[in-house]
Amino acid sequence: MFAVVVLEYAKEISEIIGEQELCKECDKFAIEIRNGIEKYGTINHPLYGRVYVYETDGKGNYVIMDDANVPSLLSIPYLGYCNYTHETYLNRRKLILSRENRIIMKGRKLVV
Known part of the structure; x- marks a missing residue:
């Protein structure tokens, strides 16, 4: 991107x-x-619809995660790839910040 x-x-x-x-x-x-x-680089997620994936091999295998640094998938509007209202980006954002993301860091202060 x-x-x-x-x-x-x-x-x-x-x-x-x-x-x-x-x-x-x-x-x-x-x-x-x-x-x-x-x-x-997108999949149809059963709960969130079309989302960007972090990594893919183009053969149906993919990883749903994000990097805490920029560039990251959460920063793609900031970088200029799309705007903040882009549907696939918004779906991705909802997914990555949800409990569906199994590798999200969790703690007492984190509200998801």
Whole structure:
């Protein structure tokens, strides 16, 4: 996702400086990566609907977790991949902050 955002920035810059071929290549590559993420990097969760997965092999195996650092899946609107109202992101956020996430850190002060 971070690569998509950076390629979109590179596309803008290359367009401004008149590098049309580079602009087209950045756009093409960003679209290809985004399409791959949307196709292979999402699943239909039985409780939360379509969500982004943390890792996948593209063959149906995946990991649902997140990283506490940026970049993380909870930070994708901040990074510019989507907005804060994007349905797949919101579903992902609900899932990762729920008790369905078996590896979430729990403590007396944590409210989930």
